Amino acid sequence: MKGARRFGRDISRAPRLPATVDTDKFEVGGNLALSPGSVVLREEAFELIQYRPTTEQVRELPLLFVPPTINRFYVLDLARDGA
Numbered sequence: 001m002k003g004a005r006r007f008g009r010d011i012s013r014a015p016r017l018p019a020t021v022d023t024d025k026f027e028v029g030g031n032l033a034l035s036p037g038s039v040v041l042r043e044e045a046f047e048l049i050q051y052r053p054t055t056e057q058v059r060e061l062p063l064l065f066v067p068p069t070i071n072r073f074y075v076l077d078l079a080r081d082g083a
Contacts, residue, residue, distance in 0.1 A: 006018075006019070035051040035052065035053075035054055036051065036052045036054070037049045037050055037051035037052060038050060
């Protein structure tokens with residue numbers, strides 16, 4: 001029953017995909033930050049977003065975040081011996 005309720009909730013809201021994160025845990029200004037920005041390069045595999053600073057002091061070196069291309073737990077499933 002719990003799975004059926006979750007399925008109903010997932011298909012009732014856009015984008016009508018299974019929820020992977022409990023979004024109720026995030027609060028803008030509390031544990032989530034927003035910065036204005038725009039896409040400066042769009043390729044088939046990625047988008048490069050340039051954010052505008054919201055404070056006068058900014059770091060000299062930018063932060064580059066690159067998410068993994070495959071799920072880290074999936075990589076463990078590829079082991080031949082199941083370890």
